[in-house]
Structure formats: structure tokens, C-alpha cells
Amino acid sequence: MELSNPLISEYTWANKPSVAPLGQIICVTDVGENGILCRGDGAKWIRMHQVNLYNLATPVVLTGTTSETTMLTVSIPASLMNKRGRAMIYVLFSLTNNANAKTVKVKVGGATIITFTSTNQNLLGLSGWLLNLNSETSQKSNSAASFTIDTTIANDLVITGQLANAGDTVTLTAVSLEII
Amino acid sequence: MKTIAATVINEVVTPIEPMPSDAKLIVFNGTEYVIYEDGDELPSFE
Numbered sequence: 001m002e003l004s005n006p007l008i009s010e011y012t013w014a015n016k017p018s019v020a021p022l023g024q025i026i027c028v029t030d031v032g033e034n035g036i037l038c039r040g041d042g043a044k045w046i047r048m049h050q051v052n053l054y055n056l057a058t059p060v061v062l063t064g065t066t067s068e069t070t071m072l073t074v075s076i077p078a079s080l081m082n083k084r085g086r087a088m089i090y091v092l093f094s095l096t097n098n099a100n101a102k103t104v105k106v107k108v109g110g111a112t113i114i115t116f117t118s119t120n121q122n123l124l125g126l127s128g129w130l131l132n133l134n135s136e137t138s139q140k141s142n143s144a145a146s147f148t149i150d151t152t153i154a155n156d157l158v159i160t161g162q163l164a165n166a167g168d169t170v171t172l173t174a175v176s177l178e179i180i
Numbered sequence: 181m182k183t184i185a186a187t188v189i190n191e192v193v194t195p196i197e198p199m200p201s202d203a204k205l206i207v208f209n210g211t212e213y214v215i216y217e218d219g220d221e222l223p224s225f226e
Contacts, residue, residue: 058203061225064210069186069193071208110190160192166210169225 008037013077020045031077046082047179053080054157056175063169068105068162071172076108079136080179081151087130089114091159092174097122101164109155113141181220184213 011017012030020040025048029035032051039048053076060071081087087108095102099119106114106128114128128142132151139147149155157177161170184195186208195213199206205216207223216222 057201058199059205060199061205061207063207063225065193065208067188067193068191069208070195073195073198158192171225 010035013080016045031080044079047080047085050178050180051080052176053179054175054177056172060172061169062161062163062171064166066163066166068103068160070158071161071170072157072159072175074157074175074177076151076155076157076177076179078154079152081132081136083132083134083136085132085151086180087157088176088178088180089126089128089130089157090174090176091126091172093118093124093126093161094171094173095121095124096168096170098165098168100168102168102170103162104170105160105162107156107158107160108147109149109151111147111149113145113147114143181217182215184215186212 008025008027010027010029013028016028020043022040022042024040026038027035028038032053036051037048038045054074062069062071089106093104095118101117101119103117105112108130113130114126116126118124130139130141132139136151137148139149184197186193187196200215203215203217205222207214
């Protein structure tokens with residue numbers, strides 16, 4: 001039996017049609033684990049459901065420097081969040097367990113949405129969110145900070161680490177980024 | 181094993197090219213990003 005639905009065409013996020021007829025549904029194949037469905041609103045393609053955009057598969061270790069250092073970069077496609085979308089980030093680190101400070105940050109579009117300094121911990125779990133406030137250029141985070149990140153363009157989510165003592169290590173062991 | 185050089189952008193050490201998503205381990209050692217792949221002996225850290 002043929003399972004393919006010939007009424008739902010497949011595109012990539014970059015090559016989806018510029019015209020988004022009201023009610024038309026398309027499948028975008030290169031976002032998430034196995035694609036997403038989007039529905040036209042007459043002007044734009046609107047994501048119909050949440051998507052797990054990224055899961056870390058490779059541990060990333062930081063050592064040997066006291067400079068702030070990029071540990072991970074993930075691109076959030078232009079307009080994927082929509083006006084009322086929310087980026088949810090979950091991060092797990094393992095750290096040298098001593099009194100030296102280890103600072104980790106999560107940034108979107110260059111704006112720091114999460115920052116935390118850890119001491120005397122061998123594990124650190126962080127989570128946070130960035131919510132579009134019925135606008136693709138106005139947000140609040142879970143720390144009540146306000147942002148003006150333009151989510152109509154692609155933005156990098158960047159995780160950085162910084163050691164007070166270059167002999168210590170911070171290891172990024174798990175990351176999940178969901179767009180809701 | 182391969183390496184990716186680093187540069188400084190806005191006071192943050194940053195790789196000069198995207199890091200692979202299918203490596204076994206990535207280590208920034210203070211100078212460069214070292215990419216460990218299948219078959220490479222992995223270092224141990226605390």
C-alpha cells in the first residue's frame with residue numbers, strides 16, 4: 001500500500017516557496033529529527049508543532065585557557081520561532097570539582113540569555129527559555145530579562161565556557177534545544 | 181584526529197570553521213580544537 005501523501009510537498013527550510021497560501025501545508029525536511037509540518041497563513045509558513053531542533057552527540061571539553069571559549073554553535077533558522085514561539089534549552093556540564101570558578105553562558109544572536117558560575121560541583125545542569133512576545137523581534141527570558149533579537153534572521157545559539165584556572169576542565173556533555 | 185584553529189571574535193575564542201557533529205570528542209586545549217574521531221584514542225579528564 002502506498003503511504004506517501006502526494007498532497008503534502010517536501011521542501012528544505014531554505015527553498016520553501018516564497019508564497020504561503022492560507023491553509024496550505026508543506027513538510028520541511030531538514031529541520032528537526034525528521035522534518036516538520038508548516039501551514040501557510042497567507043504570507044508566511046508557520047511551524048505547526050514543536051520541534052527538537054538539536055541534540056548534542058559529541059562531548060566538548062574546555063581546558064588550557066582562562067579566556068571565554070566557544071564550546072558549541074547551533075544555528076536557529078530564520079523565522080522558525082514565529083511570533084509566539086519559545087526556544088527551550090537544556091544543558092548538562094561536568095566540571096573539575098574544586099573552588100575555582102567556571103563560568104558558562106548560553107547566547108542567542110550575541111545576547112547572553114543564561115549565565116552561571118559554578119564552584120565545588122562536578123555536575124551542572126542548566127535550563128532556560130527565550131520567549132517571543134507576539135513579535136519576532138521582542139523577547140523575555142526565564143530570568144525576566146528583555147531582548148530585541150531579530151528572529152526573522154538566522155541566529156546562532158552559542159554555549160561558551162570560561163575557567164578561572166586553566167588547569168581545570170569543563171565538559172559539555174548534553175544539550176537539547178527545542179523550539180516550541 | 182584533526183584540529184581546527186581558533187580565532188578571537190568579540191573577545192571570545194571561536195573555531196574558524198564549524199565543528200563536526202559526528203566526532204567522538206572535541207577538546208579545546210588552550211590553543212586549538214582537537215577533533216577525535218572513530219579509532220582515535222580518547223584522552224581522559226577529571
